[in-house]
Structures are given as C-alpha cells and as structure tokens.
Amino acid sequence: MSSHLSQTKPRAATASSSGNTWQAEMKQAIRSATELCEFLGLVPHEVGAQDNDFPVFVPRSFAQRMELGNRLDPLLLQVLAQSQEELEIEGYVTDPIGEEAAKLAPGVLQKYSSRALMITTGGCAVHCRYCFRRHFPYSESPSGIEQWKPSLEAIRADRQIEEVLLSGGDPLILADVTLSRLLTELADIPHLKHVRFHTRTPVIIPARITPSLIKTLQSTRLNIWFVIHANHANELDGEVLMSLSQLRKAGIPVMNQAVLLKGVNDDEEALYQLCKRLIDVQITPYYLHQMDPITGAAHFHVPIERGKELIAAIRKRLPGYAVPRYVQELSGEQSKTVIA
Ligand code: SF4
Secondary structure, rough: OOOOOOOOOEEOOOOOOOOOOOOHHHHHOOOOHHHHHOOOOOOHHHHOEEOOOOOEEEEEHHOOOEEEOOOOOOHHHHHHOOOHHHHHOOOOOOOOOOOOHHHOOOOEEEEOOOOOEEEEEOOOOOOOOOOOOOOHHHHHHHOOOHHHHHHEEEEEEHOOOOOEEOOOOOHHOOHHHHHHHHHHHHHOOOOEEEEEOOHHHHHHHHHHHHHHHHHHHHHOOOOOEEEEEHHHHHHHHHHHHHHHHHHHHHOOOOOEEEEEOOOEEEEEOHHHHEEEEEEEOEEEEEEEEEEOOOOOOOOHOOOOHHHHHHHHHHOOOOOOHHEEEEEEEOOOOOEEOOOO
C-alpha cells in the first residue's frame, strides 16, 4: 500500500468532536502551526512549521483523521503552515487565474457568459495552504444580504446568466438564515435556473449538513448542485460519507473536485482510492485541477507530465465515469483547459 494511505496507523485520538455542532467545531478549531503539531505529537521546528499571515485553521475533527507522529500525513501537509511558504518562486503570483480582471460587480466574478460566481464570504472551514484565493482581498467584497444587493442587481441585469456559483471562502460558513435569504433573492431572478455550491465544508465538518440546511436547500425553485473538495481518501471518513449521502438522498447531485498536490495525491494508489471512495457513495469525481501557481504553494507543484501519467494509470483501473477530467485554469481563457 502507498505511503500516502495510512488507514491502519494510530490516529490523533483525543476526545472525538463528533456530536459537536458545526459552530462549536469552528470555535474550537486549531489556529496555529505549533498547536497543530502538538495535537499530532510533532515537534514544530523539526517539521518546518512556521505561521505566517495566512493563519492555520483546522477543526479538531479533521485533525483527528491525521496519523499521530506522521509529518508526511497527506491531510496534515494540506493545512500545516511551513517555512517554505515564504520562498519567492518565479511564476508564482497572488492572483494566478486573473480574477481581478473578471469582476462584474463587487463580489461577483464572471468568466463565462452563462455563469456568475459570488464571493459570499471570506471564511472557510479550513485553511488550505495551496488555496488559489489565499491572497484574495476579501475585505473588499460585500458580505450579508444588504451588501449583496448590487451583486444581485448585476446578475439580474444580465439575462444570459443561468447559473450562480456560490463560492468564497466557503458559502456553507454562512448561517442557514442567511443562505435562505440569499436563495430567496436568487430565485426571484427569472432567468436563473441553477445554484452551485462550491464547498469544502461537508468534508471538513460533516456536522454542517443538518436537517435544517437540507430543508433550506430543498425550499427553492432553483436546481441545487454541490461541488465538494476532497483531495485524499483519508478525508472521507464514515461521518463525511454519511453526511454526503444525506445530500444525495435529498436529491442534490454531488461532485468532487480535487487539486493535484505533491506529497498528498501525486501517487497512483492515492488517486485511485480517492476516486473509488467517491463513486462508492455515488459522488462523481468531476475535476482534478493542476494547482494554480499561487505565491506560497510552490512546494505542492506536480509536473503536468506526471499528472497525465497518473490519469492514464487510474483510467486502466476505474470505469470512465470515475476518472476526473484533469484540467488547468489559465488566466484570460474562456474555459478551463482540459489536459487529459
Ligand atoms: S476551503 Fe477552498 S476557499 Fe477555503 S482555503 Fe480551502 S481551497 Fe481555499
């Protein structure tokens, strides 16, 4: 078995946080590299842990899925701030996919004619070190129903827009009452048909999928889609799979997008297990993204040739629908570029 898969090793088993509300999980999250290392029995300076201005934020139930004492745990690598993030590497920038140029209105981006993306919040359930928005100026984006009014008007004014992507940050960090009001406003725009949630929260804090949230999602005339974000099979434990199946049972299609990351999933077995675990609960492995060259994340880079090899290898082992499209987002392009 690959070193990337470590199902049988001891996990960070302090008191389980399952049973906590999602709000309690957010409040009690680990907020520094040192605290995260201590939680896992690691010595911060030995693993290159070093906080910076993109703070560590890791709910304990997610940290509990990591292997105690393993500095190379594929979940830990995604969230631990390290000194190598400070390196300045040529080609790595703060806005790698040209979002600044795609602004339709404050808090609304439009890259494709039929879709618009709303930056609903700067908050997330976890801080991923490779995040392409880790330098995004969230403070300039509106937040809350009153402030979103100009964004909603911009969407209303463009009849070509049929789908709104709710992004951030992570839209599921918003309270149900706020989401409900936003969905009501969106449903009032006649030409809108679909709302797509881009969210990592169900993977990080599965307790976020509550009966009340599901009721909110089912109460709109709009088609709701979920695109979740998991990069490794170890993220998808029993609680996560159960929450995701509740979404599916509620009639909400769920797809996954992953990012190809060195040390996390740049390995045939790791990628195979991720896709297999997803399809076993009827979640489509939708995209595998070539990582955007964001400042601070160069150590996660995987060459495109290696990505192609991996896709070819898993294609031999999985049905076609279980193989994600390997894509790259290039600044200024009208759509994602399919690599394989
Ligand atoms: S959850 Fe998504 S938006 Fe938030 S830090 Fe991770 S990759 Fe970025």
